[in-house]
Amino acid sequence: MxxxxxxxxxxxxxxxxxxGVTVADYGIEETFAVIDQDNRIYNDEVRNELLPDFCVTxxxxxxxxxxxxxxxxxEIDQYGDPDTEKVGAGATMGAPxxxxxxxxxxxxxYMQVTPVAEIAKQYxxxxxxxxxxxxxxxxxxxxxxxxxxxxxxxxxxxxxxKTYSLLNGDGMAIPMGPTGTLSDAATRTHYMxxxxxxxxxxxxxxxxxxxxxxxxELVLYIPGTQETAIRAxxxxxxxxxxxxxxxxxxxxxxxxxxxxxxxxxxxxxxxxFGAAWVDVRPWMPDNYLLVVDKGxxxxxPLQFRTRPNGxxxxxxxxxxxxxxPLYGDTWARDYGIAVRNRHMAAAxxxxxxxxxxxxx
Amino acid sequence: xxxxxxxxxxxxxxxxxxxxxxxxxGGYAATxxxxxxxxxxxxxxxxxxxxGAAANAAAAVDGWTLEDVKAGEFTTLYTxxxxxxxxxxxxxxxxxxxxxxxxxxxxxxTTGGTRVIARGVxxxxxxxxxxHKLRVRQSY
Numbered sequence: 001m002x003x004x005x006x007x008x009x010x011x012x013x014x015x016x017x018x019x020g021v022t023v024a025d026y027g028i029e030e031t032f033a034v035i036d037q038d039n040r041i042y043n044d045e046v047r048n049e050l051l052p053d054f055c056v057t058x059x060x061x062x063x064x065x066x067x068x069x070x071x072x073x074x075e076i077d078q079y080g081d082p083d084t085e086k087v088g089a090g091a092t093m094g095a096p097x098x099x100x101x102x103x104x105x106x107x108x109x110y111m112q113v114t115p116v117a118e119i120a121k122q123y124x125x126x127x128x129x130x131x132x133x134x135x136x137x138x139x140x141x142x143x144x145x146x147x148x149x150x151x152x153x154x155x156x157x158x159x160x161x162k163t164y165s166l167l168n169g170d171g172m173a174i175p176m177g178p179t180g181t182l183s184d185a186a187t188r189t190h191y192m193x194x195x196x197x198x199x200x201x202x203x204x205x206x207x208x209x210x211x212x213x214x215x216x217e218l219v220l221y222i223p224g225t226q227e228t229a230i231r232a233x234x235x236x237x238x239x240x241x242x243x244x245x246x247x248x249x250x251x252x253x254x255x256x257x258x259x260x261x262x263x264x265x266x267x268x269x270x271x272x273f274g275a276a277w278v279d280v281r282p283w284m285p286d287n288y289l290l291v292v293d294k295g296x297x298x299x300x301p302l303q304f305r306t307r308p309n310g311x312x313x314x315x316x317x318x319x320x321x322x323x324x325p326l327y328g329d330t331w332a333r334d335y336g337i338a339v340r341n342r343h344m345a346a347a348x349x350x351x352x353x354x355x356x357x358x359x360x
Numbered sequence: 361x362x363x364x365x366x367x368x369x370x371x372x373x374x375x376x377x378x379x380x381x382x383x384x385x386g387g388y389a390a391t392x393x394x395x396x397x398x399x400x401x402x403x404x405x406x407x408x409x410x411x412g413a414a415a416n417a418a419a420a421v422d423g424w425t426l427e428d429v430k431a432g433e434f435t436t437l438y439t440x441x442x443x444x445x446x447x448x449x450x451x452x453x454x455x456x457x458x459x460x461x462x463x464x465x466x467x468x469x470t471t472g473g474t475r476v477i478a479r480g481v482x483x484x485x486x487x488x489x490x491x492h493k494l495r496v497r498q499s500y
Contacts (some may be wrong), residue, residue: 100486102375132487321377328376 004192016342022100031116035123036317038320042127043314046134053294054138055304056340057313061097061153061161063303065342066090068076085161091172092256094161094338095305096151100133101318101332102126103240108325126331130315137337141302142166142290144357145191156307163338166190166301166345175343178213190346191355193274197226197289199233201359205291215295215344220276224266226350230278231270239278241271273324285358293344301344305336364457364465367446372396372426374386374493375441384423384498386436393435395427396443397463398477398495407435412459412466412473414442419459419472420500442481442493453482459499475499 021078023031027209051057071085104122106114147170149162167174167183167190173284174183190208194201202220209218222230242260261268269279276291284290292301306313312334319330349355362494375382390406393399396490398410400420407425411418423437457480459473460466466473478494485491 103375105376129487136487323377323380326373326377328378 016187019118020117022112023114023116025111026116031119035120036206038120039123039314039316043057043316046131046315050131050134051304054292054300054304055337056298056300057304057306059306059308059310060095060303061156061159061305062094063091063340064090064282065093065164065340081307093164093172093295093340093342094151094349095303095340096161096163096336096338097153097155097231097305097307097334098336099155099332099334100130101330102129103328104324104328105328108327109269111327127315130331130333134335134337137284137335138302138356139283139360141337141339142292142345143288143316143360145189145347145355146357150280152279158191166339166347167342172342175211175212177211181211183211189355191349192346193224193349193351193353193355195351195353197348197350199231199238200271201350202230202233202289203238205346205348209277209291209293209344212343214275214291214293217294218276219292219294220273220278221281221284221290221292222278223286224280224282225286226289227270229281230273231275237274239271239273242269273307285360287349287359288358289348289350291346291348294340295298297346299341299344301339301341303338303340362467363460364445364467365450366394366396367449369374369447372403373438373441374444376422378438378441382438382441383405384437384439386434387417387433389429389431389433391431393425393429394463395425396445396496397425398459398465398496399425399437399463400500406456407437409463411462412470413461415472415474421459421477421498423498424496424500439496439498442495444491445494447491448491449492451480452482453492455480465494473499 029092045055048303074082076082079163104126134243145168147162147168151161151163153159153161164172167188169186169187169189174185174188176182192205206220230239231241240254240256242258243261245259249255256271260270266280266282269277271278295301315331315333317329318332321328387401387405389404390408393407393409398417398421399407400410400422402408408418410421414468423439425435426438426441427435429435455467456476457465457467457478458469458475459477460470465478477499478496481493481495483490483492
């Protein structure tokens with residue numbers, strides 16, 4: 001909801017009496033010190049738990065991507081010398097840098113009557129908005145199949161940056177597979193579609209990642225709406241389920257080692273499909289499946305780009321303005337998310353044989 | 361004429377710390393007045409809801425309320441700032457709005473509301489439903 005925090009917005013005002021310590025009593029500086037401390041913990045969680053799943057975090061804005069090209073050898077006799085060959089160079093790709101934020105403002109009277117807990121709620125909502133924004137940008141990077149070759153780095157120096165989607169048949173050189181196979185860059189796409197999901201579609205999706213050297217954990221992400229369909233694909237070699245370890249299974253049962261989380265049905269690992277773990281996640285758009293090689297070190301599917309020295313990479317206070325009776329904060333984070341290794345993920349749309357990006 | 365529907369909730373001021381000059385002045389409300397409503401100063405100093413029903417004194421817009429007020433309560437009017445118009449409003453970005461009847465906005469000029477008093481400003485949030493705002497001004 002848009003607007004300014006004013007006395008009519010406080011729960012205490014509506015209830016006609018205040019409960020708890022007000023910001024004025026506790027102290028405005030002390031209140032914001034508590035908020036800052038909480039915000040440090042929040043940023044640590046984002047940095048250490050959310051981002052490492054998919055992203056390399058660094059100030060690097062451009063890097064070279066692409067694989068080895070092929071050369072050949074020929075037989076040579078004592079008088080001969082072979083002709084020369086050369087391999088094609090990799091391509092430069094990059095990540096944008098943007099700022100996402102929100103302002104909060106309040107009247108002087110609001111601070112006099114509002115409990116500290118109420119203020120804390122406003123800033124918790126700010127953090128949640130930041131988190132949702134990061135997740136949305138991650139989804140954008142994975143699911144939007146178009147390149148942006150003219151992004152202008154306006155927050156830095158206006159340099160033109162080329163950002164790319166996952167492999168989309170645009171001709172950029174592709175890394176060699178583990179058996180030395182080179183894919184056709186003009187036709188290989190990691191955006192697939194099917195009008196009716198069957199196990200063969202899921203196998204083909206996972207195969208997109210297996211065609212390359214898998215660097216880390218391979219995971220198939222699905223929305224909750226597809227859990228039943230995936231579970232039904234239980235032919236040997238396809239889906240095998242995690243079970244509740246408290247329930248004794250029959251000797252003839254086939255299941256995956258581990259414990260099924262019964263308390264978070266919308267956000268949990270449910271088993272394996274071939275080489276990939278299967279995770280149900282609430283951030284997955286309906287009608288889409290996503291396979292990701294989560295990678296390791298510098299080999300990850302996405303880049304979380306920060307400023308070169310990491311400045312403003314955490315969500316935090318950017319400006320505090322006082323113009324009595326109004327006081328306002330701006331909270332923001334500078335970052336950009338883009339695909340770093342184009343072959344390390346693939347998406348499947350199950351609403352049509354032609355892939356269409358979701359509305360995010 | 362399309363009347364612009366205000367959305368749910370108390371939208372109010374969305375410009376952060378506007379300059380003091382945006383603060384027009386205050387007075388006692390002559391009637392109950394919702395937030396984000398165009399108002400005029402009566403000759404008795406009280407604040408009334410503007411109306412474009414006729415080309416008369418009531419068609420002036422001296423400023424806009426920032427909160428709901430009851431009759432007899434003091435309120436301060438602001439101008440030249442952005443106001444929220446509630447969740448689920450049908451404000452369209454880049455659209456001009458005129459004074460309609462009794463504080464309501466119209467997308468075409470009316471008998472008393474012949475000048476643009478608000479423009480739709482886009483909400484650029486990336487994660488939630490769009491809640492477009494109004495850029496408001498005076499008219500007299």
